[in-house]
Amino acid sequence: MKPSRAKAPLSIVAVIVCAFAFAGVLYTEDVGLLRSATVFTLGACFKQDELSGEGGDGGVGGSRRIKFDPEKCNVMKGTWVYNASIKPTYTDETCPYVDLQVSCGKNGRPDSDYLNWEWQPDECDLPRFDPEAALEKLRGKRLMFVGDSLQRGQWQSFVCLVESYIPAEQKSMRRGRALSVFKAKEYNASIEFYWAPFLVQSNSDLHIIGDPNKRILRVDSILKHAKNWKGVDILVFNTYVWWMSGLRIKSLWGSFTNGEEGFEELDAPIAYRIGLKTWANWVDSTIDPNKTRVFFTTMSPTHMRSADWHNRKGIRCYNETIPVLEKGYWGSGSDLRIMKVVSSIVDRMKVPVTFINITQISEHRKDAHTSVYTEIQGKVLDDEQKLNPKKYADCIHWCLPGVPDTWNQLFYAYL
Numbered sequence: 001m002k003p004s005r006a007k008a009p010l011s012i013v014a015v016i017v018c019a020f021a022f023a024g025v026l027y028t029e030d031v032g033l034l035r036s037a038t039v040f041t042l043g044a045c046f047k048q049d050e051l052s053g054e055g056g057d058g059g060v061g062g063s064r065r066i067k068f069d070p071e072k073c074n075v076m077k078g079t080w081v082y083n084a085s086i087k088p089t090y091t092d093e094t095c096p097y098v099d100l101q102v103s104c105g106k107n108g109r110p111d112s113d114y115l116n117w118e119w120q121p122d123e124c125d126l127p128r129f130d131p132e133a134a135l136e137k138l139r140g141k142r143l144m145f146v147g148d149s150l151q152r153g154q155w156q157s158f159v160c161l162v163e164s165y166i167p168a169e170q171k172s173m174r175r176g177r178a179l180s181v182f183k184a185k186e187y188n189a190s191i192e193f194y195w196a197p198f199l200v201q202s203n204s205d206l207h208i209i210g211d212p213n214k215r216i217l218r219v220d221s222i223l224k225h226a227k228n229w230k231g232v233d234i235l236v237f238n239t240y241v242w243w244m245s246g247l248r249i250k251s252l253w254g255s256f257t258n259g260e261e262g263f264e265e266l267d268a269p270i271a272y273r274i275g276l277k278t279w280a281n282w283v284d285s286t287i288d289p290n291k292t293r294v295f296f297t298t299m300s301p302t303h304m305r306s307a308d309w310h311n312r313k314g315i316r317c318y319n320e321t322i323p324v325l326e327k328g329y330w331g332s333g334s335d336l337r338i339m340k341v342v343s344s345i346v347d348r349m350k351v352p353v354t355f356i357n358i359t360q361i362s363e364h365r366k367d368a369h370t371s372v373y374t375e376i377q378g379k380v381l382d383d384e385q386k387l388n389p390k391k392y393a394d395c396i397h398w399c400l401p402g403v404p405d406t407w408n409q410l411f412y413a414y415l
Helices: 012-027 131-138 148-163 268-285 336-347 359-363 404-413
Strands: 077-081 117-121 142-147 171-174 179-184 189-195 216-218 234-236 248-252 264-267 291-296 353-356 367-371 394-398
Touching: 117 404, 142 148, 148 179, 148 189, 148 234, 148 394, 148 404, 179 359, 248 268, 264 268, 268 336, 291 404, 353 404, 359 404
Parallel strands: 142 189, 142 234, 216 248, 234 291, 291 353
Antiparallel strands: 077 117, 171 179, 179 189, 248 264, 367 394
């Protein structure tokens, strides 16, 4: 569509700026750490007819905004905006599938403002999660989240976002140690979670070893887990925080049945690279991209150092009630080396992988962790434990409802 005559053409200055920006993309090897559908775009320079300036909300300061398009919108750049009118789709009381570990409301969290923050990208409008549309997209399909407890939180969030739209007799849940399956019978769809915290095999998969120094990974072996991923229509992987529990990773080549001797201690990023290559090789050799879509949820940041956000008297994320509002904030809970490992490996894969890039947006949300409103070994922290946040505050996991719902808003947009 040609622009109307009433509209002024791009100014010479704007054209020059865009030209330089385009040249910068051509000659810069590292435009961003993750080459996903959500990263850098020149659409604002060359696609003026697709902007929503006329009849749209105009954005902050009257800037013209793009209707969401994963090829053009950089969702990593944006702001958390407080919206008092937001009503969560579910609560940890109404959704029966939320684990006690992340049921902050049930566990006594007194504030609720953390539920009223919306992520607003600078360049576009992120579509709201539509449960009925999401279920239609899953009709006749299997969706499986694969990874650690943070990925389990994203799975529970997704299930809770859609389950209230399904009659009781048309849904079911089967929880297992490795595989849990929620079924929406009317849609002939399943939303599943498979526990594989390292993706590759380890001696701490089902029988969890609390001491990271005693964990041993078979960094070249994935088939024991991966046989459960075959035939799935949509796979969403993650693995990060378990790799960061120690500076060195005990890595083993060969079978555990031959004993656990002969392991090699590797720096965490090196072991992570080997493990992720094993995953990538399996995806490339096994997945038919015409039948299966592959997503990768990037690392979920932790908030263990209150000095990161200039609260030197704070105790981790304890008693934090508002996000970090500093633009582009990046704390010590996200490892750039790991981001680069993921980017470099996925760049070389034959099968397309779409990033659900949650890292930057979650960096700001120091207020949304479970903190002391969680459980240990199946029991909610008692009053005495809650008064000892240095020991008990969990600044890794997220309250539900909460931030993982925004992760699924991104995921839904890509679906």
